[in-house]
Amino acid sequence: MQAVLDYLAQNQNRFLEELCAYVRFPSVSAQPQHRGDLLACAEWLVQHCQSIGLKARLCPTAGHPVVIASTPVVPGASAKRPRFLVYGHYDVQPPEPFELWTSPPFEPRLEGRSLFARGATDNKGQNLAHLKAVEAYLKTNTPLPCDITFVLEGEEEVGSKSLGDFLLANQAELACDAIVISDTGMPSKKHPALTYALRGIAAFEVTLHGPARDLHSGIFGGTVDNPAMALCQMLGKLRDKNGRVAIPGFYDQVKPLAAFERKQFARLPYKESDYKKLLGVKQLFGEKGYTPIEQRSARPTLEINGLTSGYQGEGSKTIVPSWARVKITTRLVPDQNPARIIKLVQQHLKKLCPPSIRMEITAGHGAEPYLVSPTSPHAQAALRALKSAFGCEPVIMREGGSIPIVNSFKKILGADALMLGLALPDDNAHSPNEKFDLDCFEKGQVMSAQLWQELSK
Ligand code: BES
Ligand code: ZN
Numbered sequence: 001m002q003a004v005l006d007y008l009a010q011n012q013n014r015f016l017e018e019l020c021a022y023v024r025f026p027s028v029s030a031q032p033q034h035r036g037d038l039l040a041c042a043e044w045l046v047q048h049c050q051s052i053g054l055k056a057r058l059c060p061t062a063g064h065p066v067v068i069a070s071t072p073v074v075p076g077a078s079a080k081r082p083r084f085l086v087y088g089h090y091d092v093q094p095p096e097p098f099e100l101w102t103s104p105p106f107e108p109r110l111e112g113r114s115l116f117a118r119g120a121t122d123n124k125g126q127n128l129a130h131l132k133a134v135e136a137y138l139k140t141n142t143p144l145p146c147d148i149t150f151v152l153e154g155e156e157e158v159g160s161k162s163l164g165d166f167l168l169a170n171q172a173e174l175a176c177d178a179i180v181i182s183d184t185g186m187p188s189k190k191h192p193a194l195t196y197a198l199r200g201i202a203a204f205e206v207t208l209h210g211p212a213r214d215l216h217s218g219i220f221g222g223t224v225d226n227p228a229m230a231l232c233q234m235l236g237k238l239r240d241k242n243g244r245v246a247i248p249g250f251y252d253q254v255k256p257l258a259a260f261e262r263k264q265f266a267r268l269p270y271k272e273s274d275y276k277k278l279l280g281v282k283q284l285f286g287e288k289g290y291t292p293i294e295q296r297s298a299r300p301t302l303e304i305n306g307l308t309s310g311y312q313g314e315g316s317k318t319i320v321p322s323w324a325r326v327k328i329t330t331r332l333v334p335d336q337n338p339a340r341i342i343k344l345v346q347q348h349l350k351k352l353c354p355p356s357i358r359m360e361i362t363a364g365h366g367a368e369p370y371l372v373s374p375t376s377p378h379a380q381a382a383l384r385a386l387k388s389a390f391g392c393e394p395v396i397m398r399e400g401g402s403i404p405i406v407n408s409f410k411k412i413l414g415a416d417a418l419m420l421g422l423a424l425p426d427d428n429a430h431s432p433n434e435k436f437d438l439d440c441f442e443k444g445q446v447m448s449a450q451l452w453q454e455l456s457k
Contacts, residue, residue: 001453003140008132008445015132015445016115016438018048020108022090022124023117029064029091029158038064038154041090045069045152052131053138054150059170061162064091064154068170071134071148082146082456083176085415087405088127088183089156092119093430100432114435121427125436126182126444127152129422133448145456149174153405156183159203159365160404167405167412178378179409180451182444184399184421185429187269189439192386192447195419196374197398198406199297200332202341203364206231206349207325208357214310214319225356227324228309234352235326238302242288243295245302245330247348253335257290257298261398265293268395278426297398302330329364331400338366367404372416381454382418389447420447 025041028034042058042065049056049069056069067090074081095105095118103109105118115125130150137144151174153163167174186193210227211220240246270293276284286295295301309324311317330341342363353359373379374396386394399421406417422444428434 001142001449004133004136004142004449005446007136007140008442008449011132011136012438012442015128015441016110019115019120019125019128019436019441020117022048022128023108023115023119024106025090026095026106027091027119027154028094029155030094035064038091042067042152042154045090049131049150052135054134056150059166061155061166063158063162066154066163066166067150067152068173069131069150069152071138071144074143074147077147084146084148084452084455085174085176085179085409085413086127086130086148086150087179087181087409087417088130088150088152089123089154090119090127090152091154091157092122092124093157095432097432102433105432105434113438115438115441116433116435118434120434120436121423122429122434123156123183125441126422129441129444130180130182130448132445133452136445136449137452144452146452148452149176156403156405159367160408161365163405164408164412167408171412174413176413176415178415178455179406179413179417180448181403181406181417181419182422182448183403184401184419185423185425185427186421186440187395187397187425189390189424189437189443190392191269192390192392192394192443193421194374194379194382194386194394194396195399195421196379196396197298197334197371198369198402198419199300199400200336200338200367200369201329201402201404202332202338202345202366203327203329204342204345205325205327205362205364207323207360208234208353209323209360210357211320211322214322217318217320221320224320225354226320227357228321230354230357231307231309231324231326234349235304235307237352243286244288245300247302247344249344250300250302250330250341253337253340254300255334257294261298262294264396265291265298265398268293268397296400298333300331300333300336302328305329331402332369334369334371336369338368342366365404367402368407370403370406370410370417371398376416378416378418378455381457382420382451385447385451385454386420388450389443420451
């Protein structure tokens with residue numbers, strides 16, 4: 001094991017260069033023009049996995065390819081030898097708005113211990129940390145106590161549309177004891193974390209149609225409904241003054257927070273002034289009766305993600321726009337169900353839409369919320385690995401983000417996810433100037449190296 005740790009310590013410079021090569025691919029899954037970049041990134045991964053001694057292949061899907069890479073078969077190994085999957089994603093969020101980046105999103109820039117680039121923390125740096133840990137075992141001929149298969153997909157940021165079918169088709173090959181995922185966060189470098197719950201998600205788009213074309217607002221305004229105005233009025237009714245989602249039935253399936261959980265949340269490091277500073281706000285806003293940690297990880301929400309209508313260019317243009325569109329996601333907690341929530345939203349918006357407007361609603365991706373035991377033997381093993389690598393007591397927490405595929409792992413492979421996030425709160429995931437901390441990168445590698453020992457005990 002010492003050889004593994006020494007190998008990691010000695011190769012950090014090269015690992016950094018490799019991370020730079022990885023983040024240079026503009027693998028933006030939401031934008032069709034980047035299809036080729038996703039393929040190139042997946043091909044790079046296959047090559048990289050092969051170069052570190054894994055058996056790797058590119059698997060085409062209906063969408064972007066999946067990369068599968070496995071540790072070599074150990075001759076004569078017992079049938080009981082443990083087997084783990086490491087899940088990660090090589091696709092990234094759109095980098096826009098470009099003008100807010102200090103340096104171009106796909107040209108990595110190192111400043112102190114921070115590597116700035118889109119995808120650095122979410123999720124390339126985090127999955128590369130696991131690859132480097134396994135590389136250290138393979139290159140130092142240190143026997144691994146378990147078999148490991150990497151599943152790296154290119155559609156996580158758009159809802160993992162193809163991966164479910166892929167899991168079904170490759171169920172036997174992917175059978176495992178647990179799935180290790182580093183695609184979440186930790187409160188600080190002194191608080192490494194095991195995440196035991198994620199929120200689910202339901203996405204949809206609403207388009208309101210008014211006049212057949214943009215109209216002169218002086219000549220026709222006053223006689224025709226304005227879809228932008230109608231949309232604002234409808235959206236304004238989706239939240240009440242207590243910060244609750246005002247859609248009938250929305251909270252029906254929500255399980256109340258248990259007292260022990262609220263106690264646990266209250267122990268997590270949190271300072272309101274630091275949090276406000278991080279977010280750039282003077283005042284927080286959230287559902288009454290819950291703390292910010294509860295609001296952002298264990299309570300459901302509805303957010304407008306994008307809102308478009310009319311003229312967006314410089315100066316003014318006097319029109320009544322022909323249409324208005326909003327992109328919305330709701331975050332869900334146990335036991336809410338995305339399909340049911342979409343139905344409730346549709347019914348409610350239909351009621352709110354005035355007869356002078358034609359409404360179109362399209363449902364997008366959805367994922368169920370996820371909750372797993374934080375006290376299982378695997379979870380205990382993970383906590384030991386975190387403690388040993390980071391040198392401090394780990395915390396257990398719930399997270400507000402979603403990783404759509406975790407539920408399919410459970411349903412199709414019957415395996416639970418062990419979520420050991422390496423992202424810091426100020427990593428700017430999904431925002432301009434995303435970064436990854438190189439201490440998290442290195443400690444993440446050490447954590448992964450220890451994890452295989454702890455999990456296989
Ligand atoms: N890494 C995130 C998920 C995450 C972040 C979980 C922080 C917990 C804490 C992942 O890449 C992500 O952004 N997922 C999307 C999924 C969606 C597009 C279906 C999300 O949560 O918005
Ligand atoms: Zn993400």
